[in-house]
Amino acid sequence: MQQSMTVKEAMESRHSVRKFVQEPVVKEGLQEIINQARLAPSAWNLQPWRFHVVTDPEMKAKLQDAAYGQQQVTSAPAVIMVASDMEDVVANLKQTVHPGLSEEKKQEEVANLAAFFGGMTVEERGQWGLAQTNIALGFLLLAAQGAGYSTVPMLGFDPIKVRDILGLPDHVKFAAMVPIGHKDTEGYPHHRHSVNEIAFFH
Numbered sequence: 747m748q749q750s751m752t753v754k755e756a757m758e759s760r761h762s763v764r765k766f767v768q769e770p771v772v773k774e775g776l777q778e779i780i781n782q783a784r785l786a787p788s789a790w791n792l793q794p795w796r797f798h799v800v801t802d803p804e805m806k807a808k809l810q811d812a813a814y815g816q817q818q819v820t821s822a823p824a825v826i827m828v829a830s831d832m833e834d835v836v837a838n839l840k841q842t843v844h845p846g847l848s849e850e851k852k853q854e855e856v857a858n859l860a861a862f863f864g865g866m867t868v869e870e871r872g873q874w875g876l877a878q879t880n881i882a883l884g885f886l887l888l889a890a891q892g893a894g895y896s897t898v899p900m901l902g903f904d905p906i907k908v909r910d911i912l913g914l915p916d917h918v919k920f921a922a923m924v925p926i927g928h929k930d931t932e933g934y935p936h937h938r939h940s941v942n943e944i945a946f947f948h
C-alpha cells in the first residue's frame with residue numbers, strides 16, 4: 747500500500763470527494779486504514795469506536811436511502827460507518843484497562859470507571875463516547891488520504907434507519923458515515939478561516 751505522505755501533506759490535500767472510480771477497494775487497504783484510526787487517543791483509553799464497513803451493493807443502496815438519497819454513498823465502493831458503543835465499553839471494562847497493571851490496580855480502575863459511568867444515563871454515556879470517537883474519525887480521514895484514498899465524512903442521514911440496516915442496538919451513536927474510494931472527480935477547493943480569525947494567544 748502507498749504510504750508516503752507526511753501528515754502535513756495528508757491534511758493539506760484531503761478534501762471531500764463525492765464521485766468515486768467504480769472499482770472495488772482492497773479489504774486489506776481498509777483494514778490498514780482502520781488499524782491507523784484505532785491509534786487515536788481517548789480518555790482513559792476507553793476506545794469506544796467501532797467501524798462497520800459496508801461493500802454490499804444492496805446494503806449501500808439502503809444506506810443511501812437513509813442518507814436522504816446522497817449519491818456519494820453508492821458511488822463509493824465502500825462505506826465506513828464510524829460508530830461509538832459506550833455500552834459495550836462499560837460491559838467490558840476489564841478488557842480495556844492496561845494489561846501491564848497489577849491485578850489489584852486493574853480491579854481498582856475497573857471499579858472507578860464503573861462508578862463514574864454508572865452515574866450517567868445511557869444517553870450521557872453515548873455523548874461522552876461520541877466525543878472520543880470523533881477523534882478516531884479525524885485519524886481515519888487522514889489515514890485514508892495518506893493511503894491514496896478519498897473520502898467524504900457525512901452526518902446527513904437518519905441514525906435510526908442506519909442502526910436498523912446494520913442491526914445495531916439503539917444506544918449506538920455515529921460519528922459519521924464515510925464513503926471511501928479512489929476519486930473520480932475533484933471536490934471543491936478549500937475555504938477556511940484564517941489563523942488570525944480562530945486562534946487567540948493569551
Ligand SMILES: Cc1cc2nc3c(=O)[nH]c(=O)nc-3n(C[C@H](O)[C@H](O)[C@H](O)COP(=O)(O)O)c2cc1C
Nearest residue numbers: 760761762816898899900901902903922933934936
Ligand atoms: C461531521 C460532518 C458531517 C458532514 N456531513 C456531510 C453530508 O451529509 N453530506 C455531504 O455531502 N458532506 C458532508 N460533510 C462534508 C463537509 O461539507 C465538508 O467537509 C466541508 O464543506 C469542508 O470541505 P472539505 O471536506 O472538502 O475540506 C460533512 C462533514 C463533516 C465533518
